[in-house]
Amino acid sequence: MKYKIITVLILTLLASRVLSAKEHFNYQAYELENGLQVVIIPNARAPVVYHSLWYKVGSADSPALKSGIAHFLEHLMFKGTANFPKDTFKRTINDLGGEQNANTSWDRTVYFVTIAKEHLPVVMEMEADRMQNLLITEEDVIKEKEVVLQERRSTVDAKPEARLFEAANASFFWEHPYGKPIIGYEEEIHQYTQADTFNFYKNWYGPNNAILVIAGDVNVEALKPLIQRYYGHIPSSVAKPVRHRAVEPTHRGATAKVEMHDPQIGASFFQRLYSAPNFRQAGIHQEAVLTLLQDILGDGTFGRLSKALVENQKLAHFAAAGYTGYYYDPYSFTITGAPINTADMLLVEASVEAEVRRLIAEGITQKELDTAKAQWTYESQYRRDSLNGIANYFGENLSVGYTLADLDKWLASIQQITTQEVWSAAKSILSAGPLVTLYTYPTVQK
Amino acid sequence: MIYARFSSLIVCVWLCISATAVFADIPIQEWTTAKKIHVIFVPDTSTDLISVNFSFKGAGSKTDPAGKEGLTSLMVNLLFERTVSGSDKFGLQKKLKNLGVLNGLQYGIDPDNIHFSFKCPKEKFKDAFEVVKTILVTPVFDAKELAKAKSSDPSGTRLATSGEQEFASNVLLKKLFSPHPYAIRSTGTMEGRQAITLEDIQNAYKERITRSILVFSVIGNISSQALTTSIENSFGTLPEQAKLPVIPQATVKDNGEIIVIPKETEQGGVVFAQASIPLSSKDYLPLLIVNDIMGGKPFTSRLWQDIRENQGLVYSIHTNLANWDQASLLIGGFESDNKTVKRVISTIREEWKNMQKNGVTEAEFTASKKGLKGGFVLNFATPDGIANYLLRCYLNGLSTHYVNERNKLLEAVSLEEVNRVAQTHLAPEKLTFVVVGNLPE
Numbered sequence: 001m002k003y004k005i006i007t008v009l010i011l012t013l014l015a016s017r018v019l020s021a022k023e024h025f026n027y028q029a030y031e032l033e034n035g036l037q038v039v040i041i042p043n044a045r046a047p048v049v050y051h052s053l054w055y056k057v058g059s060a061d062s063p064a065l066k067s068g069i070a071h072f073l074e075h076l077m078f079k080g081t082a083n084f085p086k087d088t089f090k091r092t093i094n095d096l097g098g099e100q101n102a103n104t105s106w107d108r109t110v111y112f113v114t115i116a117k118e119h120l121p122v123v124m125e126m127e128a129d130r131m132q133n134l135l136i137t138e139e140d141v142i143k144e145k146e147v148v149l150q151e152r153r154s155t156v157d158a159k160p161e162a163r164l165f166e167a168a169n170a171s172f173f174w175e176h177p178y179g180k181p182i183i184g185y186e187e188e189i190h191q192y193t194q195a196d197t198f199n200f201y202k203n204w205y206g207p208n209n210a211i212l213v214i215a216g217d218v219n220v221e222a223l224k225p226l227i228q229r230y231y232g233h234i235p236s237s238v239a240k241p242v243r244h245r246a247v248e249p250t251h252r253g254a255t256a257k258v259e260m261h262d263p264q265i266g267a268s269f270f271q272r273l274y275s276a277p278n279f280r281q282a283g284i285h286q287e288a289v290l291t292l293l294q295d296i297l298g299d300g301t302f303g304r305l306s307k308a309l310v311e312n313q314k315l316a317h318f319a320a321a322g323y324t325g326y327y328y329d330p331y332s333f334t335i336t337g338a339p340i341n342t343a344d345m346l347l348v349e350a351s352v353e354a355e356v357r358r359l360i361a362e363g364i365t366q367k368e369l370d371t372a373k374a375q376w377t378y379e380s381q382y383r384r385d386s387l388n389g390i391a392n393y394f395g396e397n398l399s400v401g402y403t404l405a406d407l408d409k410w411l412a413s414i415q416q417i418t419t420q421e422v423w424s425a426a427k428s429i430l431s432a433g434p435l436v437t438l439y440t441y442p443t444v445q446k
Numbered sequence: 447m448i449y450a451r452f453s454s455l456i457v458c459v460w461l462c463i464s465a466t467a468v469f470a471d472i473p474i475q476e477w478t479t480a481k482k483i484h485v486i487f488v489p490d491t492s493t494d495l496i497s498v499n500f501s502f503k504g505a506g507s508k509t510d511p512a513g514k515e516g517l518t519s520l521m522v523n524l525l526f527e528r529t530v531s532g533s534d535k536f537g538l539q540k541k542l543k544n545l546g547v548l549n550g551l552q553y554g555i556d557p558d559n560i561h562f563s564f565k566c567p568k569e570k571f572k573d574a575f576e577v578v579k580t581i582l583v584t585p586v587f588d589a590k591e592l593a594k595a596k597s598s599d600p601s602g603t604r605l606a607t608s609g610e611q612e613f614a615s616n617v618l619l620k621k622l623f624s625p626h627p628y629a630i631r632s633t634g635t636m637e638g639r640q641a642i643t644l645e646d647i648q649n650a651y652k653e654r655i656t657r658s659i660l661v662f663s664v665i666g667n668i669s670s671q672a673l674t675t676s677i678e679n680s681f682g683t684l685p686e687q688a689k690l691p692v693i694p695q696a697t698v699k700d701n702g703e704i705i706v707i708p709k710e711t712e713q714g715g716v717v718f719a720q721a722s723i724p725l726s727s728k729d730y731l732p733l734l735i736v737n738d739i740m741g742g743k744p745f746t747s748r749l750w751q752d753i754r755e756n757q758g759l760v761y762s763i764h765t766n767l768a769n770w771d772q773a774s775l776l777i778g779g780f781e782s783d784n785k786t787v788k789r790v791i792s793t794i795r796e797e798w799k800n801m802q803k804n805g806v807t808e809a810e811f812t813a814s815k816k817g818l819k820g821g822f823v824l825n826f827a828t829p830d831g832i833a834n835y836l837l838r839c840y841l842n843g844l845s846t847h848y849v850n851e852r853n854k855l856l857e858a859v860s861l862e863e864v865n866r867v868a869q870t871h872l873a874p875e876k877l878t879f880v881v882v883g884n885l886p887e
Contacts, residue, residue, distance in 0.1 A: 048827040090745035097820025146758035378546040
């Protein structure tokens with residue numbers, strides 16, 4: 001699991017992923033008649049609740065020539081309904097001292113509120129209402145496009161690293177929509193219409209394409225009738241929406257190098273993007289194997305790359321690996337290195353390659369495997385320590401197609417993995433070399 | 447994501463007292479150990495992790511001697527580098543991670559204080575403390591590591607390589623506070639860092655990392671006795687008394703200027719500020735409401751409504767109360783298209799004038815108070831939140847029992863007080879702006 005918020009900025013390598021067994025979280029899950037999935041995770045530390053509603057639709061589900069419209073709709077969801085017009089939603093939550101926000105990834109859109117527990121019914125009433133009654137005016141569309149363009153300028157156009165990631169993704173995916181930016185291209189944002197947005201909303205938003213995850217100081221038995229009252233009456237969409245994603249064609253040996261030279265670049269680094277399967281393609285066990293490969297090769301503290309390049313050769317600030325097998329569709333396995341001196345970029349990359357070759361030739365040790373596994377036993381404890389941490393864990397995973405049974409099995413699955421499995425996975429992913437490599441070069445301004 | 451608070455602004459570790467309300471049930475324990483170390487502790491059996499936050503009060507970057515700006519920051523950085531002979535940072539980091547301290551020992555230096563924190567599984571508590579002890583109590587300072595650390599730029603000091611708001615906030619601090627130490631970011635200046643010697647680092651360590659200014663805030667499933675034992679075993683051998691310079695009150699030179707730093711960029715980054723009042727002032731809570739209505743709250747604040755919702759000129763705009771030990775500011779920031787920066791600035795001034803002259807409405811007042819009160823409890827939803835908030839109270843000279851008083855105090859604030867404070871403390875003519883961008887003639 002894990003997610004990418006709209007600013008697809010830095011390095012997937014930071015994504016640590018957590019999955020864990022049922023007993024750790026003491027959750028309750030069920031489904032309403034209209035298809036809404038519900039997960040409740042009680043935690044009574046403070047009289048606070050975290051209410052999150054996840055729609056199984058993201059930017060990669062945008063129609064042709066409308067890149068980013070899922071994110072645009074996310075903005076418009078705050079524009080009001082007949083029952084709660086204009087900014088009643090925002091204002092009410094604010095006035096009650098709640099915190100609210102939303103974000104869109106390629107695969108899902110989430111709306112969330114943290115608030116004192118006594119206000120939970122108000123949140124549910126308004127959130128349920130905008131699931132089906134959103135009003136979108138021409139004027140809202142015109143104004144909000146300006147806000148989104150402004151957001152794009154701040155988060156992408158003004159940041160050379162973000163522009164480079166956009167370019168690298170476009171090279172990594174010729175056909176699959178992960179190749180398009182989550183926020184959309186400026187040229188296409190200009191073209192959104194009221195009808196485009198409203199149709200997208202009508203196609204994708206409904207109880208049978210959503211997951212409600214509530215964590216916090218709640219009494220489950222008292223909460224269930226409330227959930228039924230607010231969400232239970234919403235009719236499900238006529239046809240359950242289906243994602244139609246292009247299958248990425250094989251690149252048949254073509255590789256790409258993408259560079260950005262810009263004085264605003266904070267640090268020089270390179271990132272190699274290897275093609276890798278995800279949990280739907282390879283199964284959750286294999287996804288767990290690749291996750292351990294990511295740790296053994298690329299953990300920032302005990303990974304092989306860090307040991308070789310940062311500790312021993314002292315050539316790099318950091319060197320790490322990242323694996324995003326928890327996306328809805330297959331994405332990448334990445335290796336990133338940041339040379340201390342920009343001039344050593346290719347030297348660092350060569351050292352990385354040497355480590356990769358050694359891994360492919362020799363495999364891994366039992367000790368490395370045990371160290372990596374041990375981290376995961378702690379992860380679920382950390383996750384449980386915050387309401388949004390635990391709720392997002394469920395929301396992120398369920399919204400891309402993990403089942404609760406998968407989540408319950410994942411940790412156990414990690415413990416069964418053998419050195420041989422990790423070695424085989426390394427050979428199959430890394431032998432072919434990266435499809436795309438990106439490089440950042442800070443240049444000195446005169 | 448529908449909004450993001452401007453990130454690089456001066457705000458960093460400044461206190462987040464902008465939250466509010468009564469949550470009376472936190473069982474706070476507080477004591478000073480025989481070795482003079484102050485401890486705030488909240489037992490919590492609902493978690494298997496222990497959150498440990500600690501600070502060296504008053505030892506922040508404001509203590510850097512003139513000409514050696516960046517000293518405290520470099521010293522703390524070097525605690526983590528180690529080397530010289532064998533014992534290196536990698537070994538210690540690995541040890542921590544293997545103990546389940548997944549995020550390692552974290553640190554931060556703000557103008558007033560030095561902060562550390564870590565989180566560990568309760569059964570690894572003693573072992574984790576041992577590693578932290580190695581880092582803090584038996585440091586190794588290495589001349590080579592110092593040279594390496596000095597060679598990197600402090601953040602936000604080069605126009606070409608900095609974010610617009612980050613650079614702008616550095617310029618603004620300089621403008622408002624020079625020659626007070628608050629004029630300079632905690633990471634110091636390039637010249638200051640170059641002048642620092644290994645001996646400076648060693649002395650800075652001895653003078654700052656001491657017991658009498660050390661305060662812990664801990665939450666978790668552990669006994670207070672075991673906590674005291676671990677703290678004393680680990681830190682009991684530090685020198686007791688700190689040797690810190692006396693820092694005078696800062697005068698804020700907010701003269702209403704608009705300073706423009708030209709830079710070829712997609713859009714202008716702007717920060718602005720005027721002098722404010724300390725947390726101890728009786729007007730602080732009324733001003734908190736003023737700020738909340740003006741720009742403190744996303745979505746519904748006047749600036750947000752006017753500038754983002756009605757005019758669509760920004761993606762985000764925000765104001766904040768910022769309080770240090772020796773100065774206070776009302777600050778804000780935004781980014782906008784270069785062409786519209788000036789229009790946003792004049793709108794802000796107009797909003798300032800309007801609220802100063804006409805005050806806030808009864809409805810705004812009621813809503814803001816309700817929101818600030820209701821939101822207070824959100825600070826305590828995680829163990830880290832609780833530990834951090836209590837520590838902040840202590841560092842800011844407030845009783846930790848403030849958490850149980852806060853909403854009563856806020857409730858007692860009247861509309862008349864808020865409007866009086868808006869009139870006396872909002873100073874549109876003093877609001878000083880720094881713009882980094884490519885503004886049209």
